[in-house]
Amino acid sequence: MDEIKEVSLEMREYIISSGAETLNWCMQCGLCTNLCPYRQVPGELSEVFNIRKMQRQGQLGLEGFDDEEVLFACVTCGMCQTNCPRSVEIIKNVRSMRNTIVGAGILPSHLRPVAGSLHANGNPWAGPREKRADWLEGLNVPEFTEGTEYLLYVCCTSCYDTRSQKIAKSVVKLLQQAGVSFGVLTAEESCCGETIRKIGDEELFAKLAESNIKLFNGKGVKKIITTSPHCLYSFKQDYPELGGEYEVMHYSELLSELLKEGKLSLPGEIAKKVTFHDPCYLGRHNLVYDAPRELLQAVPGAELVELDRTKNKSLCCSGGGGRIWAEVPFGERFGELRINDAVKQNADVIVTACPYCITMLDDACAGLEKNDVLKVMEMSEFLCESLEK
Amino acid sequence: MAHKSILVVGGGVSGLTAAIEASEAGSEVYLVEQKSYLGGRVAQMNQYFPKLCPPNCGLEINFKRIKQNPRIKFFTLSEIEKIDGVEGDYTVTVKSNPRYVNHNCTACGKCTEACPAERANEFNYGMGKTKAIYNAHEFAFPMKYVIDGSACLGAECGKCVAACEYGAIELDMSAKSFNLNVGAIVWATGWEPYDAKKVDYYGFGRHQNVITNVMMERLAASNGPTAGKILRPSDGKEVKTIAFVQCAGSRDENHLPYCSGVCCMASLKQATYVKSASPDAKVYMFYIDVRAMGKHEDFYTKVQDDINMIKGKVGEISEDPETKDLIVQVENQLTGEIMKETVDMVVLATGMAPSTSSALDTISYDEDGFIVSQPGIFGAGCAKKPLDVSSSVKDSTSAALKAIQSTVRR
Numbered sequence: 001m002d003e004i005k006e007v008s009l010e011m012r013e014y015i016i017s018s019g020a021e022t023l024n025w026c027m028q029c030g031l032c033t034n035l036c037p038y039r040q041v042p043g044e045l046s047e048v049f050n051i052r053k054m055q056r057q058g059q060l061g062l063e064g065f066d067d068e069e070v071l072f073a074c075v076t077c078g079m080c081q082t083n084c085p086r087s088v089e090i091i092k093n094v095r096s097m098r099n100t101i102v103g104a105g106i107l108p109s110h111l112r113p114v115a116g117s118l119h120a121n122g123n124p125w126a127g128p129r130e131k132r133a134d135w136l137e138g139l140n141v142p143e144f145t146e147g148t149e150y151l152l153y154v155c156c157t158s159c160y161d162t163r164s165q166k167i168a169k170s171v172v173k174l175l176q177q178a179g180v181s182f183g184v185l186t187a188e189e190s191c192c193g194e195t196i197r198k199i200g201d202e203e204l205f206a207k208l209a210e211s212n213i214k215l216f217n218g219k220g221v222k223k224i225i226t227t228s229p230h231c232l233y234s235f236k237q238d239y240p241e242l243g244g245e246y247e248v249m250h251y252s253e254l255l256s257e258l259l260k261e262g263k264l265s266l267p268g269e270i271a272k273k274v275t276f277h278d279p280c281y282l283g284r285h286n287l288v289y290d291a292p293r294e295l296l297q298a299v300p301g302a303e304l305v306e307l308d309r310t311k312n313k314s315l316c317c318s319g320g321g322g323r324i325w326a327e328v329p330f331g332e333r334f335g336e337l338r339i340n341d342a343v344k345q346n347a348d349v350i351v352t353a354c355p356y357c358i359t360m361l362d363d364a365c366a367g368l369e370k371n372d373v374l375k376v377m378e379m380s381e382f383l384c385e386s387l388e389k
Numbered sequence: 390m391a392h393k394s395i396l397v398v399g400g401g402v403s404g405l406t407a408a409i410e411a412s413e414a415g416s417e418v419y420l421v422e423q424k425s426y427l428g429g430r431v432a433q434m435n436q437y438f439p440k441l442c443p444p445n446c447g448l449e450i451n452f453k454r455i456k457q458n459p460r461i462k463f464f465t466l467s468e469i470e471k472i473d474g475v476e477g478d479y480t481v482t483v484k485s486n487p488r489y490v491n492h493n494c495t496a497c498g499k500c501t502e503a504c505p506a507e508r509a510n511e512f513n514y515g516m517g518k519t520k521a522i523y524n525a526h527e528f529a530f531p532m533k534y535v536i537d538g539s540a541c542l543g544a545e546c547g548k549c550v551a552a553c554e555y556g557a558i559e560l561d562m563s564a565k566s567f568n569l570n571v572g573a574i575v576w577a578t579g580w581e582p583y584d585a586k587k588v589d590y591y592g593f594g595r596h597q598n599v600i601t602n603v604m605m606e607r608l609a610a611s612n613g614p615t616a617g618k619i620l621r622p623s624d625g626k627e628v629k630t631i632a633f634v635q636c637a638g639s640r641d642e643n644h645l646p647y648c649s650g651v652c653c654m655a656s657l658k659q660a661t662y663v664k665s666a667s668p669d670a671k672v673y674m675f676y677i678d679v680r681a682m683g684k685h686e687d688f689y690t691k692v693q694d695d696i697n698m699i700k701g702k703v704g705e706i707s708e709d710p711e712t713k714d715l716i717v718q719v720e721n722q723l724t725g726e727i728m729k730e731t732v733d734m735v736v737l738a739t740g741m742a743p744s745t746s747s748a749l750d751t752i753s754y755d756e757d758g759f760i761v762s763q764p765g766i767f768g769a770g771c772a773k774k775p776l777d778v779s780s781s782v783k784d785s786t787s788a789a790l791k792a793i794q795s796t797v798r799r
Contacts, residue, residue: 029636029677030720033727034704035590039718052720083590085641085702313589 011061011100018103018202020096022089026055032080032090037316038073043332049073051080051090058097066101068108075323075334076198077316078284091198094321098200110325111199118204122190122211124325127160133187135165139172144183144219150254151221152182153235155228156191157355163362164355170380171227171251177387178255178264182225188215194234194281199322206242209234213244223247225254227380229281229288229354230320236286250282252353252379256291259298268389271301274382275347277338277361278314279354292353292379299386305345307338315341317364319356335364343374353379392572393417395792396481398469399577399744401429402444402778403770405451406785407575407792412460416793419569420455420463421483425535426525427452427463429579433512433526433603435610435617437778438658439688444778445528452530465531470566472574472751476765476795481569487562489522489536494557496524496532503552508540510614513607516622517614522549522558527612536560572796573767575788576752576760580741580771583638583645591637591737596708597623598715599735601637602655609662619666621734623713628670630732631663632717634703635676639740647757649740649775653680656738657692664695672696673730675703675719699728706735741775767791 016023033052038045049070057065065071074094081090101107107115114124121129135158144151152175158164175182193208216224224246226232235248258264274296282288289311296304309315318326318334330336338361342350350365352358361376393416397408400422412418426432431444455461464485471482506521521540524532536549536558543560550558582603585593593599598621600608611617619628633656638644653676660672674696681689701719708715709731717730743758753761760768769788770781 027677028722029702030722031702031704033720034702034718039704039727050720050725053725083643085636085643087642 005062008061015058015096015100018096018099020093023058023093025086025088027086035079035083037334040337041332045073065097071098072108074321075316075318076321077280082284095198095200099202102200114325118191118196123156125160132159135159135168141172142183144185146220148183149181150223150225152184152225153231154186155231155355158227167355167378167380168227170384173384174380178258192231192234194230195322209239209242225251229279233281233285252291253288256294266299266386268386269301270299270386272348273303273305274349274351275305275307275342275345277350277352278311279352279357280316280320282353283314305347307341317357317360319360324356330367333364335360336368339364339368339370343370349375349377351377351379351382392570393796394571395573396571397575399579400427401579402431403781403785404577406782407577407769407789408461409454410786410789411793412458418461421467422465423468425465426529435606438654477572479571482566484564484566486564489560489562490534491557491559493555494533499552500549503548506540506542508537513614514604573765573792575767575769575792576772577769578744578772581744583739583742585737585739588638590705592706598713601737601739605659605736628733630671632732632735633674634735635738637737637739645740651777652738654685660692660696675699675701677702741771743772765795
């Protein structure tokens with residue numbers, strides 16, 4: 001048993017006032033702890049991270065919830081939250097508990113450069129602001145103006161990371177092929193702020209969001225296409241409360257509509273067994289399950305097989321909630337389970353639709369030395385292969 | 390001028406009670422039941438809690454009261470199509486579906502022997518099969534065979550007709566509709582077990598040895614698919630370790646937001662089935678809270694000493710692909726330990742959802758689908774809220790009184 005700790009109702013009230021309005025709804029049944037992806041992996045963190053206990057500590061304002069290792073372990077995958085019998089907004093509670101620490105200026109050391117770069121450069125990847133639009137080189141993409149239908153908002157990861165830039169380029173090609181009226185404002189944009197808000201830095205999130213909202217509203221943006229489900233989440237769920245109201249969709253949603261309307265065709269055959277890893281922020285957080293599957297199945301020759309944990313039960317890659325910057329020992333990474341599952345299903349390609357997932361799955365595939373049997377691809381890349389054949 | 394007669398919809402224990410009580414007070418009663426027999430879900434139970442007696446004797450007494458009472462007219466295989474009118478003056482359209490078997494049937498069973506077609510045994514919740522012509526169960530009232538039209542091969546086959554010595558089978562029987570004029574309606578359509586497949590992390594429908602509490606009643610019943618032996622579905626092995634998983638969909642905003650109030654007692658009762666069949670069996674009951682209300686506390690305290698009670702809502706249930714054993718994962722809320730227990734079989738304590746299959750415009754329902762009473766139309770039993778049997782009986786008696794008042798108000 002744990003040692004007895006001091007109950008602090010003041011701390012509880014402080015956590016609740018930071019946004020954890022549903023904290024007291026929790027009845028301590030423990031379903032969350034059992035459905036948590038940490039139960040699927042071994043290791044020290046899996047031993048200590050208990051999301052039910054964290055809610056309890058918050059309810060009682062018990063010291064201990066601020067243990068850095070535990071507090072910043074949650075990947076915000078939403079598995080617990082979607083199944084919670086009491087509809088407790090568990091992720092919001094985690095965010096608020098983190099905020100009580102981060103708001104006081106204390107951030108885990110591995111996240112300090114992330115926040116620093118967001119402050120200085122408007123992106124978490126230490127990329128210079130003037131290089132944000134470098135990914136556009138060689139592509140004929142117009143700037144967004146009043147006459148353009150959609151703003152294409154590209155995730156910071158795909159602006160700066162060379163591997164991830166391919167995603168942005170592929171999405172552009174597909175949109176152009178389907179004749180979509182779109183433009184970009186990449187050079188002037190800042191990070192959507194989704195992840196820093198999950199990390200608990202409300203102030204920094206507000207700064208980023210306000211700058212984007214000012215930009216979007218000034219340019220007359222009404223509809224936004226995102227490359228990342230995390231940006232999709234932020235624009236849809238976080239921005240309206242700050243005055244940013246747009247019609248937002250993930251590129252897969254738009255493409256599947258265009259496919260049905262006959263405006264997008266995927267002519268080239270790819271005779272491969274392909275499986276789809278549902279990104280948490282596309283699936284559980286935004287309820288988009290069918291669009292990516294419809295697109296994959298439209299590719300001639302592609303055979304879609306499902307992973308063991310799929311759709312609303314999809315297993316997180318562990319890239320959310322700021323965990324993309326966490327050092328996790330090999331053998332304890334969720335992504336490894338996804339790669340092993342895809343190999344078990346005899347898939348040739350594991351496709352996903354999120355730049356964070358791509359990073360995590362790429363790492364896992366390389367770490368497990370499965371690159372010779374399994375290819376990790378972002379969906380836009382896979383679809384582009386069909387375009388180019 | 391108000392009609393003096395009363396319509397009771399649903400022939401389970403609630404409908405039977407309302408019909409009998411009203412008729413014994415002098416009212417003319419029509420009783421309409423969708424299934425081929427009266428008795429409803431109670432007929433599928435092995436034992437009542439807390440007395441652990443079989444429900445058949447109570448049902449038999451009710452059937453005897455119906456048989457002796459000329460004021461009750463009952464229709465099986467029938468459903469309500471339309472209700473017009475107001476309190477005191479309703480015109481109700483009843484559709485009577487074909488049994489394909491007439492009054493000559495003696496339940497000799499020759500037809501079943503001859504029948505080549507099969508159907509899932511719904512009385513046993515899909516465990517095992519019956520022929521397309523079958524006896525619903527051995528205590529069925531009325532004791533007449535019935536043909537499942539969707540399974541029957543039709544007149545081209547006709548083997549049952551040839552086998553029947555009494556001319557009891559009419560394959561060309563068809564559905565008929567007729568009107569009833571009544572002054573009041575008691576709506577007692579009962580409940581359905583919540584669909585356990587919807588609680589997808591428990592694996593019902595994927596893992597063979599995950600069953601539901603209503604199925605457990607059939608496994609324990611001597612007229613059930615295993616003749617009362619508690620054998621698990623995958624290999625017929627006697628169950629030596631078992632986990633009862635409480636609140637499988639109940640008290641859950643994603644499923645049934647309410648507590649059905651009977652499942653804790655049902656699982657404690659079913660634990661006694663396992664323990665009396667094999668005293669050395671290891672029984673787990675995983676719960677959020679045990680709700681054994683009122684005088685049921687005694688039963689709870691008595692049974693809990695014999696079994697392992699673990700406070701904690703079960704998370705995932707996984708299956709060993711070789712043995713088909715089940716691994717139940719749960720966080721023990723008293724110790725904080727994450728347990729992984731391997732068991733032979735899991736019983737999901739699924740809650741009660743109202744039967745709303747025959748939803749009509751004239752009937753009002755609450756946000757969970759339970760009937761809301763209105764002048765002239767009264768809910769009774771589990772169509773109104775989740776109840777145990779004895780509470781349903783009391784509720785239905787009071788509904789009968791309200792219905793009688795509607796017939797004499799003007």
